[in-house]
Amino acid sequence: MTRGLPPPLLAALFVLAACAPLLLAVASGEPPEALQAEAGIGLGLAALALMLLQFAHSGRLETIAGRIGIDRTMRVHRSAGIALAAMALLHPLAFVAPPLFTNPELALRGLAGMLRAERMQSGVIALALLLVVVAASLARGRIGLAYQRWRALHAALGLAAAAFAVDHALRVGLYSGSAPLRAFWLGGLALAGSALLWTWAIKPIRDARAGWRVASVAPLGPDYWEVTLHRPSGAPLSFAAGQFAWLAFGRRAPWDDNPFSIASAPGDPRLAFVIREAGDLTRRIGALPLGSPVRVDAPHGAFVLDPSDRRAVLLIAGGAGIAPILSIWRDLAARPDAGAVRLVYGAWTAERLLYRDELARTAAERGFGLFLRVILDASILREALTGLDPNATVAMVCGPTPMMLAVAATLERLGLPPEAIRYERFDYD
Amino acid sequence: MPRVERRMRTGVRLLLGAVWLAVALFALRALVL
Numbered sequence: 001m002t003r004g005l006p007p008p009l010l011a012a013l014f015v016l017a018a019c020a021p022l023l024l025a026v027a028s029g030e031p032p033e034a035l036q037a038e039a040g041i042g043l044g045l046a047a048l049a050l051m052l053l054q055f056a057h058s059g060r061l062e063t064i065a066g067r068i069g070i071d072r073t074m075r076v077h078r079s080a081g082i083a084l085a086a087m088a089l090l091h092p093l094a095f096v097a098p099p100l101f102t103n104p105e106l107a108l109r110g111l112a113g114m115l116r117a118e119r120m121q122s123g124v125i126a127l128a129l130l131l132v133v134v135a136a137s138l139a140r141g142r143i144g145l146a147y148q149r150w151r152a153l154h155a156a157l158g159l160a161a162a163a164f165a166v167d168h169a170l171r172v173g174l175y176s177g178s179a180p181l182r183a184f185w186l187g188g189l190a191l192a193g194s195a196l197l198w199t200w201a202i203k204p205i206r207d208a209r210a211g212w213r214v215a216s217v218a219p220l221g222p223d224y225w226e227v228t229l230h231r232p233s234g235a236p237l238s239f240a241a242g243q244f245a246w247l248a249f250g251r252r253a254p255w256d257d258n259p260f261s262i263a264s265a266p267g268d269p270r271l272a273f274v275i276r277e278a279g280d281l282t283r284r285i286g287a288l289p290l291g292s293p294v295r296v297d298a299p300h301g302a303f304v305l306d307p308s309d310r311r312a313v314l315l316i317a318g319g320a321g322i323a324p325i326l327s328i329w330r331d332l333a334a335r336p337d338a339g340a341v342r343l344v345y346g347a348w349t350a351e352r353l354l355y356r357d358e359l360a361r362t363a364a365e366r367g368f369g370l371f372l373r374v375i376l377d378a379s380i381l382r383e384a385l386t387g388l389d390p391n392a393t394v395a396m397v398c399g400p401t402p403m404m405l406a407v408a409a410t411l412e413r414l415g416l417p418p419e420a421i422r423y424e425r426f427d428y429d
Numbered sequence: 430m431p432r433v434e435r436r437m438r439t440g441v442r443l444l445l446g447a448v449w450l451a452v453a454l455f456a457l458r459a460l461v462l
Contacts, residue, residue, distance in 0.1 A: 014444055019451040032459040039456035046452045075441050083445045087452070408431035418433040 004066020004302070014076070017053055021045040024184060025175035033174070040094030041174060047087035048165050048185070050080050051130070054158065055192035060199045060246075062300065069302030070259075071425045078137075085134040088127055088165075123168035129161035152255040155196055162192055204254040204295060212294045214249070215270055217286060220354045223278075224320070225285045226263070229271045229294050236269045237262075237298060241331035242305065242324040242396065245271070245298030249288060257295065259426060261303075261323035261398070265330035271296070274323040274354065303396065303424040304328075311394045311420070312340035314384060316407055318376060318399025319347055322354055325398050333362045342369030344384045346376035346399075376403065378410045390415030397423040 005013075022045055032038050057064050057077045065073040092111060093100065100107040115124050133154060136143070140150050166185045169176040176182060215230040237245075239262060248257035264272035275285050303324055305313065313332065317325040322345060332338040343363075347353045353372050363370040371384050385393070395411050397404050404423040411421050 011440075011444055015447045015451075018448045022451050022455045026455070026458070032462050035456060035459040038459040039452070042452040042455035045455075046448050050448065072437060072440075075437065076444065079441045079445055083448070405431055405434060408433050412431055412433070418431070418436060421431070421433050423433075 004062055004064060004068065007068050007072075010064065010068060014053065018046060018049045021049050021175075021181060021184060024178070024181045028175050028178040028181065030175060030178075036094050036097040039097070040091055043087045043094060044091040044169070044173075045175070047084045047091060048162075048169055049188070050084035050087070051158075051162050051165060052185075052188035052192050054080060054084075055162070055195040058155075058195065058199065060203070060297070060300075061195065065300065065302070067302055069424050070300060071302075071423075081134055081137065085130055088130055092123075092127075119172055120168070122164045122171060126161050126164035126168055129157050129164065133157045133161060148253070148256045152253070155200065155255070159193060159196055162189060200254040203297060204248075207297045208293065208295045210296060212271070212296045214288050214290050214292050214294060216290070217288050219286070220274065221351050222349070223276050224352065224354055225275045225277070227273045227275055227285065227288065228264070229273075229296065230269060234269045236267055237271055237296070239266055239299030240304040241266055241327040242303040243299035243301045243327075244303075244324065245273075245296050246300065247273070247297075248295040250292055250294075252295070257297065259300070261301075261321075261327070262298070263323040263326045265327055265334060267334075268330075271298075274320055274326070276320045301424055303398065303422060305394065305396065309394060310339060311392050312388045313338075313342070314388070314393055314395040314411075315341070315343040315345075316376070316381070316395060316397045316399070317343070317345045318403040318407075319352065321397075321399030321403075322347075323398075325396065326355060328396060329359070329362065329368070333366050333368070338366070340369075340388060341366070342371070342384050342388070344371045344373070344376060344380055346373045346380075346403075348374070350374055376407065378413075381407065381410050382414060385414055391417065391420075394420045395422065397421065401425055401427055 022042060025041070025045060033041070054077060057073050059065055059070050059073050059077065092114065095114065096107040096110045099110070114120060136145065136150065137154060166189045169185055170182060176185060211231040211233070212229045213231065215228045218226050220226045244259050244261040246257040247260050260273045260275060262271055263274050264270060277285060305328060315325045315328060325343065329341070329343060332341050343359065345353060345359070356372065359370055362368060369384060371380055373380050393416060395416055397407050404425065408421045408423060412418060
């Protein structure tokens with residue numbers, strides 16, 4: 001199990017890698033061109049560096065996402081994508097900038113002439129592909145593009161855009177002709193391709209060979225199923241309570257998998273998942289044949305408690321968000337040294353409050369606090385915190401995003417420091 | 430919006446802001462050198 005690099009190191013590496021081509025350009029010793037040309041070059045160099053970096057923080061590499069979580073990783077990926085598209089768009093405009101304001105017609109003619117030149121072709125293709133990738137990502141929901149299809153398209157077009165952009169830099173770049181910058185671009189492209197190859201080819205084959213199979217499928221309540229997996233060797237998966245797995249039921253394309261939080265405790269030879277009937281895949285869950293193969297890419301996510309943390313633990317779950325919370329609850333219940341643990345759990349209806357018997361039993365046996373409610377509100381959170389020092393409590397929140405944000409805001413009002421409130425979002429808008 | 434969420438957004442903005450700043454400094458070399 002990898003835990004990933006610490007956030008300050010990742011941030012420093014990100015800025016250093018994104019600015020490395022600018023530094024290499026300065027170090028090349030070439031005298032700078034006019035201001036607008038240097039601005040254009042700088043935008044191009046940074047845009048391409050950010051584009052290559054996108055392949056490192058695609059969310060599947062635990063060295064990157066292991067500590068900061070998929071939440072922060074994908075947020076950087078999304079914002080960097082928009083920023084690099086803006087830089088790439090401004091890149092050609094900067095070269096014609098001065099007449100753009102005094103004589104726009106002349107500037108646009110100059111721009112058109114520049115873009116039509118044969119040696120600029122790969123740059124124009126790269127920019128067009130990049131804009132398609134970013135636009136499709138921002139409008140995916142609105143244009144009804146299925147998540148799995150979009151993901152495959154996103155990776156393929158993204159790599160093609162990066163390859164054309166590197167070709168463009170090597171063909172026409174003023175500074176990119178220098179050996180160090182040339183090596184940086186080619187090395188970066190090779191790493192980007194390797195990251196995709198690892199994620200979409202090597203890793204899926206290894207994950208499929210792990211031999212996980214469906215062990216049971218049982219209804220838990222209206223719209224909810226519990227699916228457990230096992231493997232013939234009986235070896236448990238090494239993970240921390242609160243993490244999630246990418247699952248592909250049956251034989252599916254490498255990009256055709258979905259994230260599900262693990263509900264079982266670490267050490268359990270069976271992996272349990274709580275699956276709500278919602279999308280195309282999850283509507284067929286009840287009909288999953290026992291023994292059918294499942295590709296498991298796990299563990300992922302940083303929604304975990306630090307084992308050395310001695311603070312009281314407040315768990316808050318909404319709906320299907322009970323899955324990782326249940327894993328943490330079960331893990332804490334198995335630890336003789338667990339301190340104060342309280343669980344606040346809400347669902348739309350009482351029948352959708354899952355695992356009630358088990359939760360009540362553990363609460364009685366271990367003296368854990370249990371607060372079950374149909375609707376969560378500030379009063380129940382206040383009640384659950386009664387007798388606990390907000391400065392010595394860590395809250396783990398999982399549920400629909402609006403619920404998690406509302407709960408986090410309420411907990412802050414109740415005195416919990418922001419760094420003591422943990423949640424992991426799976427939407428990044 | 431909770432502070433924890435605002436902090437995360439600020440962190441991302443700072444990261445990308447640093448890159449934009451580096452581009453601006455790179456371009457301004459033309460005026461100095």
